[in-house]
Amino acid sequence: MSSIFAKRMETLGTETAFEVLAKARALEKQGKDIVHLEIGEPDFDTPKNIKEAAVKAINAGYTHYGPSAGLPDFRETIAQYVSKTRGIKAEADEVVVTPGAKPIMFFSILALVNPGDEVLYPNPGFPIYESMINFVDAKPVPIPLPEENDFRLEPEFIKRHVTKKTKLIILNYPENPTGGIVTKEDLKVIADCIADRDDVFVLADEIYSRIIYEGKHESIASLPGMKDKTILLDGFSKTYAMTGWRLGYGVMRKDIAQKVAQLMTNSNSCTCSFTQMAGIEALKGPQTEPEKMVAEFKKRREVIVSGLNDIKGITCKKPHGAFYVFPNIKGTGMDCRKLGDHLLYNAGVAALAGTCFGKYGEDHLRLSFANSVENIQKALDRIAKGLQKR
Ligand code: PLP
Numbered sequence: 001m002s003s004i005f006a007k008r009m010e011t012l013g014t015e016t017a018f019e020v021l022a023k024a025r026a027l028e029k030q031g032k033d034i035v036h037l038e039i040g041e042p043d044f045d046t047p048k049n050i051k052e053a054a055v056k057a058i059n060a061g062y063t064h065y066g067p068s069a070g071l072p073d074f075r076e077t078i079a080q081y082v083s084k085t086r087g088i089k090a091e092a093d094e095v096v097v098t099p100g101a102k103p104i105m106f107f108s109i110l111a112l113v114n115p116g117d118e119v120l121y122p123n124p125g126f127p128i129y130e131s132m133i134n135f136v137d138a139k140p141v142p143i144p145l146p147e148e149n150d151f152r153l154e155p156e157f158i159k160r161h162v163t164k165k166t167k168l169i170i171l172n173y174p175e176n177p178t179g180g181i182v183t184k185e186d187l188k189v190i191a192d193c194i195a196d197r198d199d200v201f202v203l204a205d206e207i208y209s210r211i212i213y214e215g216k217h218e219s220i221a222s223l224p225g226m227k228d229k230t231i232l233l234d235g236f237s238k239t240y241a242m243t244g245w246r247l248g249y250g251v252m253r254k255d256i257a258q259k260v261a262q263l264m265t266n267s268n269s270c271t272c273s274f275t276q277m278a279g280i281e282a283l284k285g286p287q288t289e290p291e292k293m294v295a296e297f298k299k300r301r302e303v304i305v306s307g308l309n310d311i312k313g314i315t316c317k318k319p320h321g322a323f324y325v326f327p328n329i330k331g332t333g334m335d336c337r338k339l340g341d342h343l344l345y346n347a348g349v350a351a352l353a354g355t356c357f358g359k360y361g362e363d364h365l366r367l368s369f370a371n372s373v374e375n376i377q378k379a380l381d382r383i384a385k386g387l388q389k390r
Pocket of ligand 1: 040099100101102103126172175176205207235236237243247248
């Protein structure tokens with residue numbers, strides 16, 4: 001029987017974290033106790049000043065449609081924030097506000113990439129990149145992230161793989177799932193190899209730019225000549241514990257911003273108005289809460305990394321940013337997908353198989369440490385015991 005679905009749906013991938021979360025919730029419904037280390041969201045509450053700003057905005061009537069690209073004051077606030085944090089001159093009309101940052105991937109790829117174009121992207125990496133590249137019938141060119149180099153991409157690899165068909169290079173730093181970062185020197189090599197190309201763009205996913213444990217975040221947009229070649233993606237989900245608010249943005253050349261805004265008109269119409277007002281408070285208000293969250297993540301990082309390294313068969317690198325670890329589980333002798341299922345069904349720990357992040361994620365698990373130290377310790381205990389009971 002022929003499928004009822006459009007052909008293009010065959011190439012669309014998914015984000016497995018949501019599927020594992022659903023399985024874990026089903027087990028909880030049956031009375032099982034599960035430690036959730038699968039989903040990438042801060043366990044903290046959204047800071048009070050931001051919540052109050054949203055309530056105030058609702059009462060002030062920010063409950064109607066707004067412009068597709070975002071409220072002018074919010075776009076201006078974002079432009080100022082990005083200018084300050086990246087050392088560039090971003091303008092309000094280069095900003096597009098979206099419900100979460102994820103649509104920036106979707107829309108910029110839809111707007112720029114033709115069938116047959118080549119797109120480089122990190123692997124293991126956020127699964128939506130590969131999903132979208134396939135969806136638009138482009139050619140995925142995975143950039144491996146060598147574990148022995150702390151999952152830092154090799155810029156020389158990019159240099160070797162940029163061809164005349166290359167349209168987009170996706171970078172994500174700090175990286176999900178590895179916590180890897182890049183240096184300014186790496187970024188310079190990447191910028192140099194596309195310096196004479198006005199048809200190649202970089203999608204810089206900087207959603208974890210504020211969750212960094214040592215050193216300073218470097219943005220490719222701040223390198224000479226790169227601002228107009230970069231679509232900078234950022235948002236509020238991770239930094240301000242606002243995953244459910246759905247608030248993110250992209251900063252890009254004005255002509256690209258207009259196309260992305262047109263895609264917003266065709267899909268969401270606009271981003272929720274009162275959450276945008278809360279976004280202004282997030283960026284302009286006190287930054288003590290997000291700073292406290294990062295300090296807490298840093299403590300948890302120590303607990304999870306040393307705990308995993310104490311388990312036979314597992315080795316774990318220390319992530320430099322974001323809130324994930326990507327331990328190597330080869331020594332357990334188990335396939336990472338089987339191990340993920342075993343831990344979920346028999347040990348009460350929800351984790352993701354490394355292959356949820358692409359083929360180079362083989363032999364790894366991804367665990368989020370956006371959970372309490374107590375729960376992390378419980379999970380470590382369960383993983384150690386679960387590996388003995390096979
Ligand atoms: N980029 C990366 C690398 C992520 O890990 C995520 C969320 O998990 C996002 C973007 C999307 O964030 P949101 O759509 O919640 O703003």
